[in-house]
Amino acid sequence: MAHFTLQINAGGGPVITVFVGVSHPRAVALQAAGQDIPASIEISALVDTGASCTFVDPAIVSALSITPTGSARVNTASSGATPHDTYQYDVALVIPAARQPLVIQTLPVVACELRPNQNFDALIGKDVLNQCLFIYNGAMGIFTLAY
Amino acid sequence: MALEQELQAFKAGLPTWKAEHEGQFALIKGSELVDFFTSYDDALKVGYSRFGLEPFLVKQVHAFEHAQFASRLIEPCPI
Numbered sequence: 001m002a003h004f005t006l007q008i009n010a011g012g013g014p015v016i017t018v019f020v021g022v023s024h025p026r027a028v029a030l031q032a033a034g035q036d037i038p039a040s041i042e043i044s045a046l047v048d049t050g051a052s053c054t055f056v057d058p059a060i061v062s063a064l065s066i067t068p069t070g071s072a073r074v075n076t077a078s079s080g081a082t083p084h085d086t087y088q089y090d091v092a093l094v095i096p097a098a099r100q101p102l103v104i105q106t107l108p109v110v111a112c113e114l115r116p117n118q119n120f121d122a123l124i125g126k127d128v129l130n131q132c133l134f135i136y137n138g139a140m141g142i143f144t145l146a147y
Numbered sequence: 148m149a150l151e152q153e154l155q156a157f158k159a160g161l162p163t164w165k166a167e168h169e170g171q172f173a174l175i176k177g178s179e180l181v182d183f184f185t186s187y188d189d190a191l192k193v194g195y196s197r198f199g200l201e202p203f204l205v206k207q208v209h210a211f212e213h214a215q216f217a218s219r220l221i222e223p224c225p226i
Contacts, residue, residue, distance in 0.1 A: 025188075025195040033200055050218030058224050068149050069191065070205050073214040074223040083214035084223040087149065090191055090205075106188050110215060113222035123217060 001133070002100035003146035012119050014047040014136060014143040016095060020060055020122065023090040024105040038064045040094065043121035047134060047145065051125030054093070054107060057114040060121055061089055072110050086110050093128065095145070102147045104128065148226065152178050153204035165210040175204040183208070 009015040021040030022030065030037050041063055043056075053072070070088030075081075088108045095102040107127070114121060133146040153175040160180055164173065172190040174181040176198055184190035187205060194203040 023191065025192045026200075029195040029199045035200075048217070048219065051216070053215045055217055055221065067200075067202060069194065069203060071150065071154060071226060073212055075214045075216045076221050076223060077218055078220040079223050085226045086223045087226055106191055108187060111224045112217065113224065117220060123219065123221075125217070 001146045002097055002102070003133075003144055004097045005142050005144040008136075008138070008141050008143055009119075012044075012046060014134075015044050015120055016047060016124070016145070018043060018045045018122065018124070019094040019096065020056060020064070021092045021094075022064055022066060023092050023107070026066065026090060027092075040092070044119070045122035045124045046118070046120045047129070047143070048123040048125060049129065049134070051123040053125045053127045054109045055112045055114065055123040055125065056089075056091070056109050057121045058111040059115060061111050064091070066091070070108055072108075074110055074112070076112065086112070095124075095128075095147075102128075102131070104131075150202055150204050153202065154226075156180065157204060157206050161208065164208050168208045169210060170208065172205055172207050175206070176201075 019040040027037045068087035072088045073083035074086045075083045093104045093107050135144040156178045168183045171183040174190045190205040
């Protein structure tokens, strides 16, 4: 099992660097249409066991020029009791590591405003964590992600 | 509004589909159901392969759609 261990970010928690790009099927469609495939974007993401899926800031969606291919109902701590209908986007996600990166070629994500309030651009939710072992060692100030 | 026709078609078809296609992924283009798939990846691949960069919808069939959630103070971008 590949793994890495990082320091817990004092202000933010278990924050990692990830690359977000267009999904593999969209990249194939872009190529077939003779269009350039946008380069993947390097962002900071919080590993969040309190998120049921992966959320990205809409600026990421804009930067990749992707359009929605789905919808989802979303509840957040600030959205009140009634779920909001939001768009879902398909992306590719890579969590880099020295030996073996975790590559997810197609991942549905939901766009949520993260940047104004947080120090990261995405929440890595349980959809990704379901493929991982996540150890949060608060006493030693480190966390480990294995996959 | 993006995917307006597709979302309406999904809403209209759901009462009929939920009995036989619970958990499957519907691929919808315009107001037409294309097919059901057992995985999100397969539905998306067929969507891009048939419709290229044109709009299409992939959505899982559930009699009751559970909301995604985040326990942080973040603002959903409503449709």
